[in-house]
Amino acid sequence: MESGVQSNISDWTRLPEDLLVAVFGELEIPDLLRSAAVCTSWRSAYRIFRRLRLPSPKHSPCLLYSSEACGPDAAMLYCPSTGATFHIPMREPGLRLRSLSPIGSGHGWLVVADEISNLHLINPLTGCHAALPPITTFPSVEGSLDDQGNLIYTFSGKSHEPYRLPAVESRDMYERAVLSCSPSAGSACIVLLMHEPFGELSFARVGDQRWTQIPADDSTGIQPSDAVYSTADGLFYVVRSDGSMHTLDLNGPNPVTTTIMPEAAMNSEWADKYVYVVQTPWGDLLQAWRFRDYSEHADDSNYIDPPVELNMTELQLYKVDVHGQMLVKVDSVGDHALFLGYNSSMCLPINDFPGLKPDCAYVTDDSYDYVNLCKFFKRDIGMWSIAKQTMHSLASTSPPRDPWLNWPAPIWIVPSLL
Incomplete structure (x- = not known):
């Protein structure tokens, strides 16, 4: 009798490979990643699934962050739709999340600055990596060594005196980056970069050797705030902190900028807000104005920075x-639900992700001055x-004062294996 029972037990390791590959296409990312560790045959089927570049279900944005618990070579993903948290290794040698500064995400990839302020594209789930042109390929940046042999950069320009910064501090010049598509598409992927010292725009395609700076004029030279890429017309839509908007066509031999919206006149509190541009599923473009204010907190020995916090106070939406x-x-x-932060701004139907709350904005801290200068402060993160x-x-x-809320700044990412 006992042997008969044993003979009826299914051996899941013997499932046909083509059936396993089909099943993997229906799994959520956490379950899919775990499937490769079940046994040798499942690992083989997982590799075939990856090699065929088969799609998997739509995935809710997850909060990518670091913590003491996961160590310096790994990261954590928290999914607000399901409440699940899972651990992922950072597989690229020499690129540890703790040493990187995220400035953008899209299509499952991160745009990060390393400790000498060069930019990289990383898919944290697959370990795929692509280097972007080095910082010294910007027209106004030169690298050299100081008297102690430390790498420094000299920033020069027609409108300001040259100044020098240590390599690691130079990454503070990056404000945010937006992707046109997945970097797995190679040179079809364009990275649009917003950076200092005076609110410039530059871009590079995957595989380029140098950054191309977009000539500054009244449309592009005054503090771009956010941008989104439209697959419908192949244009970037750029918004500035004054509410004005412009399209940017990078498909030809030279960038073409067109003003589509003048400066907004209904609010004069420019200094206290950050402006995002969001594409909706129903075809509208929205501007999301995020207002923040500094407030004092009680002195606490766990904090290294001065006793102030930057907190969100209001969100205004405009079509x-x-x-x-x-x-x-x-x-x-x-x-x-909206997702706002360093990520490419998103508006998602909660019917696709039942765990999300309707009419809410899931936000992370992306005030680049505050994030970079106050690295060990509580981050303005929530719903x-x-x-x-x-x-x-x-x-x-975790509670708001746990390490994952500090450095590097947590960022929304939509998990992808492509």
Whole structure:
């Protein structure tokens, strides 16, 4: 009897390889990654699945962060849709999350600056990596060694006196980066970079040897705030902190910039807000104005920086009416959720991800001055209710003073194996 029972037990390691590959296409990313560790035959099927570049289900944005628990060579992903947290190794030799400064994410990839301020593209799930042109290929940057043999950069320009910075501090010049598509597409992927010293725009394709700076004029030379790439027309849409918007066409031999929206006139508190541009599933462009303010907190020996915090105080939404040349106030995104931060801004239907809350903005800290200067401070991270204009903590995450809220700044990423 006992032997008969044993004979009826299914041996999951003997499932046909083609059936396993088909099943893997239906799994969520965490389950898919774990499947490769089941046994030799499952690992083989997983490799075939990866080699065939088969799609997997839509994945909710996850918060990528570091913590003391995962060590210097790994990262953690927290999914607000499912409440799951899982551990991922950082496989690229020499690139540890703790030493990197994320300035953008899109299509499952990160844009990060290393300790000598060079930029890289990394897929944290697959370990794939692509180097971007070095910082010294910007027209105004030169590298040299100081008297102690330390690498420094000299920044020069027509409108300011040359100044020098240590290599690791020079990455503070990067404000954010936006991708046109997955870097796995090679040279079809364009990285649009917003950077200092005076709010320039530069770009590079995967495989380029140098950064190409976009000539500054009234459209592009005054503090670009955010950008989004449209697959519908192949253009970048760039928004500035004054609410004005411009399209950027990088498909020809020379960049072409077109103004599509003048400066907004309904709010004068420019210094206290950050402006995002968001594409909606129904075809509109939105501007999201995130207001923040500094507040004092009680002295605490666990903090290294001065006793101030930067906290979100308000979120205003506007529909971009290009034909009417105006911004139209929006009070809700209905059964959708926004994701705002260093990531490419997103508006997602919660029907695709039932665990997400409707009419909310999931936000991370992306004030690059505050993030870089106050590396060991509490980060402004949470779920913002658009209706109530209040912040709520993310469920199932660490308390706000745990290390993952400090450095590097946590960032939203949509997991992808492509």
